[in-house]
Amino acid sequence: MFQGYLQIAIFVAVLVALVKPVGIYLARVFGNQRVFLTPVLGPIERGSYRLLRVRPEAEGQDWKAYARSLIVFSLLFWILLYAILRTQGIQPFNPEGFHSGPWDLSFNTASSFITNTNWQYYGGETTLTYFAQMAGLAVQNFVSAAVGIAVVAALIRGIVARSGKSIGNFWQDVVRITLYVLLPVSVVAALFLVSQGVIQNLSQTAVVHTLAGGEQLLAQGPVASQEAIKELGTNGGGFFNVNSAYPFENPTALTNFVEMLLILVIPASLTYTYGRMAGSQRQGWAIFSAMFVLFIAGVVVVYVAEQHGSPAQHAAGLHTHAFAGSTGGNMEGKEQRFGIANSALWTAVTTVTSCGAVNAAFESLTGIGGAVPFTNLGYSEVVFGGVGTGLYSMLLYVILAVFIGGLMVGRTPEYLGKKIAAREIKLVSLGVLFTPLAVLLSAGLASATDLGKRSLYAGINPSGFSETLYAYLSQANNNGSAFAGYTGFIQPNAPGNVDAYGITFANLLGGAVMVMARFAPIVFVLAVAGALAGKKVSPAGLGTMRTDNPTFVFLLVGIVILVGALTFFPAILLGPVSNGLSSRMFP
Amino acid sequence: MTGLRRDLTTGAIAIVAMTLALGLLYPLAITGIAQVVFPGAANGSKVSYDGRVVGSKLIGQDFKSRAFFHSRPSATEYSGNVTFFGNGGPNSVEVREEVREALAAYVKLNKPYDKSLTGEDVPVDAVTQSASGVDPHISEANARIQAHRVAAVRKLPLHRVEELISGHTEDRFLGVLGEPGVNVLQLNIALEEEAPLK
Numbered sequence: 001m002f003q004g005y006l007q008i009a010i011f012v013a014v015l016v017a018l019v020k021p022v023g024i025y026l027a028r029v030f031g032n033q034r035v036f037l038t039p040v041l042g043p044i045e046r047g048s049y050r051l052l053r054v055r056p057e058a059e060g061q062d063w064k065a066y067a068r069s070l071i072v073f074s075l076l077f078w079i080l081l082y083a084i085l086r087t088q089g090i091q092p093f094n095p096e097g098f099h100s101g102p103w104d105l106s107f108n109t110a111s112s113f114i115t116n117t118n119w120q121y122y123g124g125e126t127t128l129t130y131f132a133q134m135a136g137l138a139v140q141n142f143v144s145a146a147v148g149i150a151v152v153a154a155l156i157r158g159i160v161a162r163s164g165k166s167i168g169n170f171w172q173d174v175v176r177i178t179l180y181v182l183l184p185v186s187v188v189a190a191l192f193l194v195s196q197g198v199i200q201n202l203s204q205t206a207v208v209h210t211l212a213g214g215e216q217l218l219a220q221g222p223v224a225s226q227e228a229i230k231e232l233g234t235n236g237g238g239f240f241n242v243n244s245a246y247p248f249e250n251p252t253a254l255t256n257f258v259e260m261l262l263i264l265v266i267p268a269s270l271t272y273t274y275g276r277m278a279g280s281q282r283q284g285w286a287i288f289s290a291m292f293v294l295f296i297a298g299v300v301v302v303y304v305a306e307q308h309g310s311p312a313q314h315a316a317g318l319h320t321h322a323f324a325g326s327t328g329g330n331m332e333g334k335e336q337r338f339g340i341a342n343s344a345l346w347t348a349v350t351t352v353t354s355c356g357a358v359n360a361a362f363e364s365l366t367g368i369g370g371a372v373p374f375t376n377l378g379y380s381e382v383v384f385g386g387v388g389t390g391l392y393s394m395l396l397y398v399i400l401a402v403f404i405g406g407l408m409v410g411r412t413p414e415y416l417g418k419k420i421a422a423r424e425i426k427l428v429s430l431g432v433l434f435t436p437l438a439v440l441l442s443a444g445l446a447s448a449t450d451l452g453k454r455s456l457y458a459g460i461n462p463s464g465f466s467e468t469l470y471a472y473l474s475q476a477n478n479n480g481s482a483f484a485g486y487t488g489f490i491q492p493n494a495p496g497n498v499d500a501y502g503i504t505f506a507n508l509l510g511g512a513v514m515v516m517a518r519f520a521p522i523v524f525v526l527a528v529a530g531a532l533a534g535k536k537v538s539p540a541g542l543g544t545m546r547t548d549n550p551t552f553v554f555l556l557v558g559i560v561i562l563v564g565a566l567t568f569f570p571a572i573l574l575g576p577v578s579n580g581l582s583s584r585m586f587p
Numbered sequence: 588m589t590g591l592r593r594d595l596t597t598g599a600i601a602i603v604a605m606t607l608a609l610g611l612l613y614p615l616a617i618t619g620i621a622q623v624v625f626p627g628a629a630n631g632s633k634v635s636y637d638g639r640v641v642g643s644k645l646i647g648q649d650f651k652s653r654a655f656f657h658s659r660p661s662a663t664e665y666s667g668n669v670t671f672f673g674n675g676g677p678n679s680v681e682v683r684e685e686v687r688e689a690l691a692a693y694v695k696l697n698k699p700y701d702k703s704l705t706g707e708d709v710p711v712d713a714v715t716q717s718a719s720g721v722d723p724h725i726s727e728a729n730a731r732i733q734a735h736r737v738a739a740v741r742k743l744p745l746h747r748v749e750e751l752i753s754g755h756t757e758d759r760f761l762g763v764l765g766e767p768g769v770n771v772l773q774l775n776i777a778l779e780e781e782a783p784l785k
Contacts, residue, residue, distance in 0.1 A: 007764055051604060052597045065590060072594040076602050126669050135610030142609045171597060178605070183613065190617045191624075197645050200621040200629045205668050208633070210648045211641045211775055212655060218631055218643060218667040224621065225614040242670040245718035247645035248631065252757075253765020309711070310677035316686035318714060319707050325728030326710030327766050332675050332682065336659065336712050336724035337757070339766030343718075360718050361672040370677070463676050485674050579678060 001307060001322075004341030008299060011260060011345060018265050019288065023272025029180045030153040030273065032056075032172070041179050048175045060166025063530025066154055067523050069170040070147060074114055074519070077143060082110040084136040093130035095204030101127050102502035105489050111511035113137050115518035116144035116386055118230070118237030118356055118480035119510060121488035125219040125240050127500070130202055137237060138226045142186075145233030146177040148388030151522050152270060153177075155392045156277050158529025159416060162537055167529045181266070182232060189228035189262055197251035200224040223248055231262035234386040236356030236480040244346075244359040245335055256342055256359060263355045267384035270391045278416060282548035287394055290556045294383040295352050298372045303344035305369035306330045330369070333361025344369070351376035354386030356480030363457075363467070363483045370466070371576040373481065377473040378572070379564040380435050386478060392525045396431045397563070398547065399424065399528070401556045405545050414544060417537035424531050431524035435476050436567040438517045442509055443472040443571065451505040457485020466575035473568075475510045476517040636776045643667075647721040648772055653696070654740045654784055655775045656725070656733050659712055660689055663720030673716040689714035701735035708732065724768025727756060741782045751777050 028035050049056060061069065084091075085106040089099045100106065105121055112119040113136070122128065128137070150173035158167045194200045199220060206218040223239045227249050230237060244250040250259060268288065275284020307329040309320025322328030329340040338346070343360040350357050351373040362373060376383060382394040399415055403425050406413030413420040446452030446468050455471070458464040467486040474481055488506035546552060565572075621629035631643045642648055647658040649665040658665065662673030675682040690706050693713055698704045710728040725733075730752045738748040755774040759765050 003763075010763065048604075052600055053593075054597060068590065069594050069597070072591070073598045073601060076595070076598045080602050080606065123669070123671070134614040135606055138614060139606050139610040143605060171601070174601075178609070183609070186613070187617065191620060194617075194621040194625045194629050197628045197632050199631050200618050201631075202618060203630065206631060206633075208640050208642050211636060211772065211779065212648065212650050212652060214649060216642060216646070216648060216665065216667050218646060219670075220631065222614045222618055224629075225617040240670050242672055242719050245672075246670055247643075247719060247721065247723060251632075251645050252760065254760045257760075257764055310682075312675070312677055312679055312682040313686055313711070313715070316683045316690060317706055318686050318690055318709070318711060320711055323710075323728065325731060325767075326712065326726045328711055330677070330715075331711040331717075332677075332715040333672060333718045334715075335718050335722050336726060336768040337722075337765050342765060361674060363672060363674040363676055364716075366677045457674060458676060458679075463678070579676075 004303060004307070004339070007341050008303070008345050011257065012296070015261060015264055015268055018261070019269050019272050022265055022269035023276065023284070026181065026266070026269060026273040027276040029176050030156070030277065032176070035180055037180055037184060045175060045179055048179070049172070052171055054169065054171045056169040056172035059169055060164070061169055062165040063158070063167055063526045063533070066167055066170050067526045070150070070522065071519065073170070073174070074147065077140065078110055078114045081113060081136050081140060082106055084132055085109055088129050088132055091129045091131040093134070093202055095130070095202070098127060098129050101489070101500055104502040104504045104507035108488060108507040108511040111514045112480065113140035113237065114144060115478050115514045116148055116233065116235055116354060116389070117475060117478040117514045117518070118235045119475050119482070119514065120237055120241070120480065121502070121507065123241040123491065124238055125221065126491065130221055133226060133239060134222055138229060141226065141229040141233045141235040141237070142178055142182050145182055145229070145235065145387045146174045148386055149177045149181070149266070150174055150388065151525055152388040152392040155395060155525050155529045156274055158533040159395070159418070160277055160279070161533040163534050165530065165533050167526070167533055182229060185232055186225070186228040189232065189258070190224045192258065193224040193227055193255055196255045197247070198224040198227055198255065199248045227259070228262070230357060231259045231355065232266065234263055234267065234353045234355040236350065238357060244357045245361070250359055253337055253342065256338055256346065260346055260349045263349055263353050263357070264384055266387045267353050267390045270388070274391060280548060283416070286548045286553050287391070287398065289553045290560070291383045291394065293557055294379065294560065295348065298352065298376055299345055299348040302347050302365070302369045302372040303341060305366045306340050306344050308366065310366045330364070330366055333364030335359065348372060348376065350481055351479065352383040352385070354381045354389055354477060354479045356474065358481055362481060363485050367576055367579040367581070370483070370579065371572065374470065374473065374568070374572050374576050375565055377470070377477050377479055378568040379560055380432070381477045381479065382560055382564070389478065393521070396428045396525065396528070397560055398556060399428045400432060401552065401559045402545065402547060404559060405552070405555055409545060411543050411545060414538065415547060417540060418532055418535045419538070424528055427524050427528045427531065431521045431528070432563060434520050434524070435517045436564070438513050439472050439476040440567070440571065442476070442513045443469045446472065446506070446509065454503050455486050455488060455506045457487065462575055462578035466579060469571050469575050471510070472513060475514045478514060478518050634773065634776065636779060641776065642772055644770060644773055645723055647723045650771070650775065653736055655778070656730060656737060656771050658771045659717045659722045659725055660714065661720040662716045665721055667721060670720060672718065673720070675716060686714050697732055697736050700739045701732060704732060723770055723772060724757070725771055727752070727767055727769060730769040730774070737778065741778065741784070743782050747781070751781065
């Protein structure tokens with residue numbers, strides 16, 4: 001396992017090294033300052049404002065105006081995406097001649113991509129035109145990511161602002177984040193991925209006559225351009241159904257490394273950005289440390305568990321230890337080129353962030369290994385989390401920790417010199433509790449009634465319950481990874497939506513959960529930003545509780561575990577833990 | 588109300604402009620560059636034997652003949668256009684039976700050529716389904732066991748087959764990242780070139 005830990009250590013070292021330079025860059029983008037790309041992209045930025053008829057310098061928005069712009073923008077894009085998904089038959093770039101899927105599936109998919117979830121009931125390569133993938137889904141990979149990052153920029157401005165009610169201009173944030181961050185990195189990453197073997201074409205499915213004399217159909221498409229932003233924007237929706245396990249999405253250990261880095265680089269670097277904008281790097285590192293501890297714990301647990309092998313394999317007489325020329329471990333649902341270590345690392349990376357792209361099959365993880373994605377989602381995506389969403393959700397927990405810490409020591413809670421009053425705490429509580437509530441209600445509805453039964457793969461047992469719980473955890477947290485058995489779409493005569501039908505309950509409930517659990521917290525977060533903007537800052541005194549030392553990190557980690565994980569503890573007992581303990585079912 | 592109307596106007600312009608720029612211009616420009624600079628990779632890294640394309644070096648194929656190295660088990664019958672996970676659970680009775688049968692079949696197939704082979708020697712990748720269904724690689728241990736069979740059937744010296752295996756083993760990137768894997772299709776093509784069946 002030394003080799004595996006070495007790979008994990010290298011990944012972590014590169015990630016940590018990127019946090020400062022990328023964090024500084026992001027702070028300059030948020031602060032409307034010059035960056036090294038300004039000479040090239042500045043004219044496009046100014047042209048965009050003219051086109052959109054906004055004058056950002058003159059139009060700072062208060063939180064209500066900011067939220068209204070955000071919601072209108074997202075709603076319009078939802079309608080456009082739904083229309084694209086419903087009109088596949090008349091689209092260009094459709095060499096396979098696909099028609100649209102069922103309407104309820106389109107509802108789910110549109111909701112999924114507008115919310116940065118990228119939950120996939122549909123199978124990419126068998127149901128969608130290249131036009132829908134490019135102009136529909138990949139656009140949302142950019143847009144939903146930019147919206148998430150914009151919200152955290154607005155929240156930071158609110159926390160920092162000493163006067164005025166402005167938390168920035170939404171249109172300017174979306175333009176600058178897309179133009180200076182998401183697009184340039186995607187271009188470079190996409191070309192790199194192609195050079196390594198990720199496909200990028202508009203051809204129809206290739207038919208090859210194999211060496212053994214058979215026939216193999218190879219799906220084609222513009223994969224690399226979508227792959228890059230799918231990781232960078234922590235979206236996660238694969239071009240192919242098996243996502244980044246498929247060699248045309250992720251052909252080598254190197255692409256795997258780069259893709260994992262793309263997933264984590266923005267969420268991790270935003271902590272540095274925060275410290276910089278808040279005027280104290282230590283504040284940023286404190287939050288980074290809390291996230292980092294929880295992340296590493298997950299990586300190690302899933303790696304050890306997967307390296308051990310599964311009860312079914314042991315019962316079958318398979319020896320799962322490593323020996324010369326074999327990695328050993330639970331290779332069911334994993335790829336040889338990644339092995340156990342990189343599959344385990346990816347599993348943790350994709351579930352702490354809201355990415356949800358996978359390079360191994362979650363349903364085939366061991367009981368304990370599979371509990372890690374559950375736990376990570378149970379933290380409500382605050383361990384690095386999605387681009388923007390992770391930090392803004394974590395900042396809610398920080399304010400909560402300040403409040404609880406203040407109660408413990410009997411001081412008025414203050415954060416960065418601003419008093420945390422009843423209004424802020426009410427909004428923070430709503431923001432923190434909304435997502436878990438959505439998960440438990442929807443998973444409960446699907447499990448306690450017959451409505452969810454048709455979606456199950458594993459049947460009515462702990463595995464089936466795990467699938468259900470994870471499906472709603474993943475959708476509510478806007479993650480998108482799956483214990484893939486759970487479905488809302490049946491495609492008997494694949495490919496091409498022939499005789500396909502949707503499971504309406506799963507599609508509509510999932511779609512509604514994704515939309516509510518994305519936009520309700522965003523509104524609460526912006527309201528917190530508005531409440532904090534312009535508050536007086538009192539100088540730190542002897543009695544001020546510090547929020548940049550190890551004690552506070554410890555408190556923060558404790559509260560994340562307490563609120564996040566304990567909320568789901570009973571449900572996790574019924575699913576993955578029962579699964580892990582039932583290994584004794586084999587004599 | 589004026590604010591809402593302005594947002595609707597700005598939003599409508601924004602969604603059209605962003606769809607054109609990010610949804611068409613970006614992917615089509617990447618496609619254009621990729622087709623010029625990396626045409627082989629951009630079109631699926633296809634490999635040829637005897638002047639005809641026989642597949643992609645990145646996509647595993649089904650081999651049943653004893654004269655070829657066999658790929659890892661697949662849930663999708665090695666489909667390259669309809670992909671899904673096998674979803675074999677850790678405690679599933681079906682998985683236990685599948686692994687048990689795969690293990691027995693693997694030993695039965697290879698033992699006649701490698702007398703000392705037992706179930707304990709079989710590496711995990713040989714009897715577990717890959718994630719993609721088209722894993723192009725097998726482990727080195729898996730290849731070394733199959734080498735006995737392939738060498739005997741093709742009447743090649745064992746050391747020659749082992750040399751071919753080494754020649755088609757993709758090592759860790761920079762000696763560190765990933766796991767070594769033997770590319771099954773490319774190895775089988777090399778075998779056909781060395782000692783054709785017909």
